[in-house]
Amino acid sequence: MEISNRLKAIASFVMYKTIADIGTDHGYIPCFLALNKRINKAVACDINKGPLNKAESNINNYALNGIIETRLGNGLEPLKQNEVDTIIIAGMGGILICDILKKGIKKINTAKQIVLQPQRDIADVRKTIHNIGFFIHDEALIFEGGKYYNIISALKGKESYNNDEISYVFGKKLIDKKAPVLKDYVLSEINKYNNIISKTNKNDESINYIKHKLCLAKEVLDIYEMP
Ligand SMILES: C[S@@+](CC[C@H](N)C(=O)[O-])C[C@H]1O[C@@H](n2cnc3c(N)ncnc32)[C@H](O)[C@@H]1O
Incomplete structure (x- = not known):
């Protein structure tokens, strides 16, 4: 099957x-x-x-x-x-x-x-x-x-995971094992958020939320770049 x-x-x-x-x-x-x-x-x-x-x-x-x-x-x-x-x-x-x-x-x-x-x-x-x-x-x-x-x-x-937001959002197990597919996902999320931010001149709660999500994604990417 x-x-x-x-x-x-x-x-x-x-x-x-x-x-x-x-x-x-x-x-x-x-x-x-x-x-x-x-x-x-x-x-x-x-x-x-x-x-x-x-x-x-x-x-x-x-x-x-x-x-x-x-x-x-x-x-x-x-x-x-x-x-x-x-x-x-x-x-x-x-x-x-x-x-x-x-x-x-x-x-x-x-x-x-x-x-x-x-x-x-x-x-x-x-x-x-x-x-x-x-x-x-x-x-x-x-x-x-x-x-x-x-x-x-x-x-x-x-x-x-207490207040560790990236562990809940991206998955502590995936982050800990530096899953290659998670890195691809994070890069695609960063791309998506940057696109949204570059195309808007709004500065309201919804954009602040996107900016917050962008920060979280970048935090995960930094972990991949650590030795
Ligand atoms: C998209 S299918 C997923 C099928 C399969 N589990 C998979 O992962 O490929 C979602 C299925 O969940 C059923 N479903 C939706 N709500 C449900 C509920 N509250 N209890 C039981 N089944 C539900 C739907 O009828 C549908 O057959």
Whole structure:
């Protein structure tokens, strides 16, 4: 089964044999993991029947019905406590992911690992991970089809980046390992902010915000230039 590099990176972070995939859509993640014998049970959930039908058809085509079960419902509602060790939530906005995590906190607390791939508002997701009693154990940043995708794996345990904004915005794990793709991302952000600033003569709150983001990006770039 061929899947995108983004989905492969999400799958590569899965550490346990039982998973839930929230917002499964096509069901590619559980199918890929089951076909590669990385899991022995998956609960594939989606709020919409259309996507769940797609997942069911893929599960049938690969004869994975004995391993993957589909369930219709909002966020973690279709899942029971203690049912799976890894919970994956990928391909959704960060604010929606935070909301799903907070509303489903009892089920999150009975899992060992969460793997998240927010499309935006990544800093909010990192803060929420810390607020619900997990620590960020690894991160990846993938560039595919002209877009950057953050993938975060978190395990149970206390952690805070305190007031270190660049760690929340750009990802402490990525900064610490000086991930080459993060440098590309930071350079593209600097370019974008400089363009916005050069094309405006406004000096309001929105421009101050862009200038602040530019400073943060430059701070990360400085770390790459350190020996
Ligand atoms: C863009 S797709 C991502 C599919 C897959 N997880 C991936 O990363 O490729 C988002 C999926 O999340 C589902 N979804 C949106 N809100 C949801 C919610 N609150 N609970 C469960 N699923 C949701 C949508 O129906 C859709 O199938």
